[in-house]
Amino acid sequence: MADKDELSIxxxxxxxxxxxxxxxxxxxxxxxxxxxxxxxxxxxxxxKPGKMSVAEMLAAARVGDAGGGASESPAPASTxxxxxxxxKKPGAMxxxxMLAAARxxxxGGAAAAKPAPVSKKAAAKAAPAAKEPAAAxxxxxxxxxxxxxxxxxxxxxxxxxxxAEAAARAKDAGVAPVKKKAxxxxxxxxxxxxxxxxxxxxxxxxxxxxxxxxxIFAGTFFMTSAxxxxxxxxxxxxxxxxxxxxxxxxxxxxxxxxxxxxVGFPDEYAPGQVATxxxxxxxxxxxxxxxxxxxxxxxxxxxxxxxxxxxNWLEGEQKFKCPCHGSGFYKDGVNFEGPAPRPLERxxxxxxxxxxxxxxxxxxxxxxxxxxxxxxxxxxx
Amino acid sequence: MHGxxxxxxxxxxxxxxxxxxxxxxxxxxxxxxxxxxxxxRAKELFRLPGSGLAVTTVHVWLLVAGVFTILSAYATNGGAxxxxxxQAVRDFADARMGPVVYTVGLLLLLSVLYLGRNFxxxxxxxxxxxxxxxxxMGISMTDMDFAxxxxxxxxxxxxxxxxxxxxxxxxSASKAVQNDARTARGEVPLxxxxxxxxxxxxxxxxxxxxCMIALMAILFVxxxxxxxxxxEPASTVKTPNPSKAPWYFxxxxxxxxxxxxxxxxxxxxxxxxxxxxxxxxxxxNKQGNGYYTINERKFAxxxxxxxFLVLWVTLIVMGTFLRGPNWNFFGFYETWDAHKVEAxxxxxLSQYFWVDLLHTGRPKAADxxxxxxKIGYILLxxxxxxxxxxxxxxxxxxxxxxxxxxxxxxxxxxxFVRYMVxxxxxxxxxxxxxxxxxxxxxxxxxxxxxPEYFLNF
Numbered sequence: 001m002a003d004k005d006e007l008s009i010x011x012x013x014x015x016x017x018x019x020x021x022x023x024x025x026x027x028x029x030x031x032x033x034x035x036x037x038x039x040x041x042x043x044x045x046x047x048k049p050g051k052m053s054v055a056e057m058l059a060a061a062r063v064g065d066a067g068g069g070a071s072e073s074p075a076p077a078s079t080x081x082x083x084x085x086x087x088k089k090p091g092a093m094x095x096x097x098m099l100a101a102a103r104x105x106x107x108g109g110a111a112a113a114k115p116a117p118v119s120k121k122a123a124a125k126a127a128p129a130a131k132e133p134a135a136a137x138x139x140x141x142x143x144x145x146x147x148x149x150x151x152x153x154x155x156x157x158x159x160x161x162x163x164a165e166a167a168a169r170a171k172d173a174g175v176a177p178v179k180k181k182a183x184x185x186x187x188x189x190x191x192x193x194x195x196x197x198x199x200x201x202x203x204x205x206x207x208x209x210x211x212x213x214x215x216i217f218a219g220t221f222f223m224t225s226a227x228x229x230x231x232x233x234x235x236x237x238x239x240x241x242x243x244x245x246x247x248x249x250x251x252x253x254x255x256x257x258x259x260x261x262x263v264g265f266p267d268e269y270a271p272g273q274v275a276t277x278x279x280x281x282x283x284x285x286x287x288x289x290x291x292x293x294x295x296x297x298x299x300x301x302x303x304x305x306x307x308x309x310x311x312n313w314l315e316g317e318q319k320f321k322c323p324c325h326g327s328g329f330y331k332d333g334v335n336f337e338g339p340a341p342r343p344l345e346r347x348x349x350x351x352x353x354x355x356x357x358x359x360x361x362x363x364x365x366x367x368x369x370x371x372x373x374x375x376x377x378x379x380x381x
Numbered sequence: 382m383h384g385x386x387x388x389x390x391x392x393x394x395x396x397x398x399x400x401x402x403x404x405x406x407x408x409x410x411x412x413x414x415x416x417x418x419x420x421x422r423a424k425e426l427f428r429l430p431g432s433g434l435a436v437t438t439v440h441v442w443l444l445v446a447g448v449f450t451i452l453s454a455y456a457t458n459g460g461a462x463x464x465x466x467x468q469a470v471r472d473f474a475d476a477r478m479g480p481v482v483y484t485v486g487l488l489l490l491l492s493v494l495y496l497g498r499n500f501x502x503x504x505x506x507x508x509x510x511x512x513x514x515x516x517x518m519g520i521s522m523t524d525m526d527f528a529x530x531x532x533x534x535x536x537x538x539x540x541x542x543x544x545x546x547x548x549x550x551x552x553s554a555s556k557a558v559q560n561d562a563r564t565a566r567g568e569v570p571l572x573x574x575x576x577x578x579x580x581x582x583x584x585x586x587x588x589x590x591x592c593m594i595a596l597m598a599i600l601f602v603x604x605x606x607x608x609x610x611x612x613e614p615a616s617t618v619k620t621p622n623p624s625k626a627p628w629y630f631x632x633x634x635x636x637x638x639x640x641x642x643x644x645x646x647x648x649x650x651x652x653x654x655x656x657x658x659x660x661x662x663x664x665x666n667k668q669g670n671g672y673y674t675i676n677e678r679k680f681a682x683x684x685x686x687x688x689f690l691v692l693w694v695t696l697i698v699m700g701t702f703l704r705g706p707n708w709n710f711f712g713f714y715e716t717w718d719a720h721k722v723e724a725x726x727x728x729x730l731s732q733y734f735w736v737d738l739l740h741t742g743r744p745k746a747a748d749x750x751x752x753x754x755k756i757g758y759i760l761l762x763x764x765x766x767x768x769x770x771x772x773x774x775x776x777x778x779x780x781x782x783x784x785x786x787x788x789x790x791x792x793x794x795x796x797f798v799r800y801m802v803x804x805x806x807x808x809x810x811x812x813x814x815x816x817x818x819x820x821x822x823x824x825x826x827x828x829x830x831x832p833e834y835f836l837n838f
Contacts, residue, residue: 283618302618307642310620312707316720323622325638326708328725337725338708339638342832368832370748 259361266297266357266381274331276313284347284359285313285320288381289331296378299347299359300333306340320344334367343367346377391525396461398532399519400453406515407449413508414442424505438505445512452519465523466714475712481821483703484814487695491686498675499562502555511547524714530702534607539628539701546694550686556673557682570672622706622719631700632693638708639816641827641837649813653688656806663803665794680787684807692813727826730766759831766829770838773812778804 221228263278269288278284285300300320304311309324319336320329327338334343348363357379365377372378386394417423423437456464494501501507518540521527531540560570579585612621626634636645668677675682705711706719735743746758760767781788781804792800819825829838 280616280618307637307646309624310618312620312622314707314720317722321707323620323707324624325634326725337727339640339826341641341827341830341835341837373748 260358262352262354262356262358263299264357265355266351266379269297269381271295272331274313274315278359279310282359282361283310284361286349286357286359287331287333291332291372291378294380296380297349297357298333298372298378299349301345301347301361301364303345304340305335305342305344306338311344346372348376349379350376351379386525388525391528392462392523395522395528396456396459399456399461399464399522402519402522403449403453403456406512406519407446407453410442410446410449410512414439414446417442442508461523464520466520471524471714475715478703478710478712478715479821480699480710481818483699484691484695484817488691491690495683495686498554498558502551502558504555507551507555511544521713526716527714530713530717534610535628536701537607538603539697543694543698550690553673554675557675560672560674561676564674564676570674572672623704623708625700625704628697628701631704632696635696635700635704636813639813639820641835643835644838649809652806652809656810659802659806663795663799663806684810688810692810725824727820727824729826729830730769730828731762731830733825734765735762755833759833763829763831766827766838769828774805774808777808 261278261282263275263284263286266288269275269286271288274285274287274289276285278286279302283302285302286297287300288295288297290296291298302310304322304324304327306322306325306327309322311320311322311327311329313319314321318331320331320333322328322338322340325339327335327340329335329340329344332343333346335341343366346365346367348360348365350358350360352358363376365371365374417437418439423439425435425437426441428435452464455461501510518531522531530536556571560572563570625631633645633650636649639645640649664681666678666681668674669681702713703710705715705717706721709721709723711717711721731743735741744758744761746755750758778801782792782800783789788800788804791803795803816825816828827837829836831837
């Protein structure tokens with residue numbers, strides 16, 4: 001920075017503003033886009049004689065602006081002019097102008113390569129501040145990047161672009177694709193084999209067809225054999241799997257004892273007796289007692305109506321008692337203590353043809369909905 | 382369970398345990414005395430007349446340690462049978478003990494502890510209480526029925542947890558009392574004094590490592606000492622008697638005795654979870670953030686401790702130790718007799734109203750009546766209970782505002798919606814003990830009983 005030849009951008013700008021008359025007091029960090037100097041420096045670094053430097057491009061573009069479209073490449077220049085035109089204010093120099101002017105003053109026009117390191121450093125310094133959008137400045141809607149891109153023959157889109165992008169745009173600009181109108185191509189004439197022919201007269205044609213079909217089929221198969229084998233085996237596997245699952249739903253066992261079973265003759269039951277011998281296998285108490293004053297034999301399901309535990313018959317206290325929450329039921333199955341909300345449930349019972357009692361577990365009878373009056377729920381004695 | 386062991390054999394087994402047990406308590410007291418002596422926290426109680434020698438708490442706990450050492454030796458030498466509660470005391474305790482005495486008594490005890498917390502949290506008092514309870518456990522252990530319940534492999538950890546819970550409740554209450562005293566003097570809470578930050582490594586990780594190793598050691602010892610409580614093979618037609626849930630669900634199982642399954646198993650637990658989730662929206666008291674306090678959060682503290690200690694822990698203890706075969710209630714020293722007859726003739730409210738009060742019989746539709754008529758009759762039958770519940774939940778919140786200055790302030794502070802959520806949660810919470818007491822005292826089964834549609838409340 002201390003180098004006299006290399007002035008920082010701030011210094012250059014300050015100098016330029018002094019020349020400009022100080023009419024445009026714009027903060028430096030806002031007017032200098034951080035990205036601009038970098039591509040500029042890169043573009044300028046090779047500095048081949050045939051190529052324009054950034055500053056030259058800028059200057060040329062702006063000259064083109066002022067001169068109403070006089071530039072070396074007419075098409076991009078005119079777009080640049082268009083985009084820049086509305087922002088042009090009389091009397092206000094843009095930053096790029098200032099830069100160009102300052103550089104011209106300082107090192108006599110050949111300083112294109114020199115300011116590069118300077119601008120790099122300055123950009124790095126000003127980077128955080130420059131994040132604030134450059135477009136927000138009142139005097140510089142025409143940012144350097146858009147000018148550059150326009151000069152390089154890019155599209156109308158302003159903003160910083162990479163070198164590769166710029167190159168691609170420059171390339172595309174020459175051979176812009178013309179949009180063709182979509183038109184349907186004319187139908188091709190029907191080929192001979194597709195035309196209706198008279199009925200086949202010879203069997204050779206049929207044989208030919210067979211041969212052709214086999215060939216097509218085999219060809220297709222062998223052409224795509226890997227896929228075909230893979231998918232075929234997958235399909236077969238899935239099918240077997242589904243069938244196996246279906247089979248799984250019907251296991252080869254008897255899940256329950258038969259729902260209908262004989263429990264002996266009615267006279268085997270003494271009045272007031274509760275038979276507990278069927279509980280272990282069938283989950284049933286067969287009792288001979290009375291309900292609503294009527295003597296009858298009935299079968300009670302040994303499942304508590306509270307939460308489904310198995311109560312015990314307590315002979316000493318003449319009640320069913322559940323060990324889980326203490327629900328109690330009278331001998332007729334009606335609940336009277338603990339939390340059980342309903343009486344025990346009855347199974348269907350009937351006198352079979354051989355005179356034995358037969359319990360049918362597939363039918364249940366609930367007292368609270370009056371089903372115990374159903375003759376199927378008891379056997380009168 | 383214990384019918385096969387003679388009392389003499391049982392005493393021999395217990396004597397071995399009691400020797401270790403009393404020795405452990407003696408060592409505990411000796412360590413406490415040593416700690417007091419070394420830390421210089423011993424308090425002078427009085428001076429011996431004449432010599433002028435100061436008697437401090439160190440001497441007291443050394444004396445206690447000595448007494449327990451003698452007890453230990455005595456228990457070993459066949460004296461265990463003599464170290465017991467008099468039979469008369471045990472019989473009296475069993476006869477008086479019932480669900481009402483147990484729950485109401487515990488509620489009263491906790492209330493006394495709460496009201497006298499400034500006294501009870503003093504280390505000396507708390508330590509004396511711990512010693513007393515351990516001594517009571519020890520001399521109760523010579524009772525066969527007590528021992529068979531407490532020493533069941535299932536229940537040993539629960540006994541340990543009761544003591545653990547007592548310790549943590551004491552710890553928090555003790556800190557809260559100290560902080561409240563400091564606040565009253567205009568000082569900052571203890572936690573604010575010492576808010577120095579520590580490092581995760583090594584401070585936290587090291588502690589966690591030690592805890593992890595200690596826990597592993599405890600699990601090993603536990604697994605070696607206590608046999609797995611296995612039972613007979615499962616059978617669909619035979620339920621063990623008594624059939625108990627895992628210990629942490631015994632509170633729920635006790636609730637199931639008083640409520641319909643869908644109420645006690647689904648609705649009430651759901652309300653508990655929902656209510657806990659609602660606390661941040663209900664609680665507007667910003668005090669007590671980051672330090673222990675009771676005085677600044679009396680309502681929150683009491684509500685939580687009532688819900689946790691009374692409605693949860695108490696019920697777990699009751700379900701574990703006091704519920705025997707057929708889910709009957711048994712005292713601490715009572716034999717678990719599967720044939721104990723308990724008159725539990727539960728009656729629905731509708732029965733009380735229509736049959737006992739009006740002598741008309743419960744309204745009942747004809748069997749062949751259309752469904753709508755049947756439903757109408759059911760509603761008529763249960764109208765008393767339905768109205769009672771509507772009155773409880775509809776009239777409760779406004780009544781609380783009208784008659785309680787505290788809830789009036791809450792209402793003004795919280796606004797309608799939040800207040801209604803709070804008051805209904807409290808009413809629901811209170812309904813559990815109300816229902817339990819109604820069951821125990823007047824054999825109330827269900828306020829609303831519609832078994833036809835599985836609706837019982």
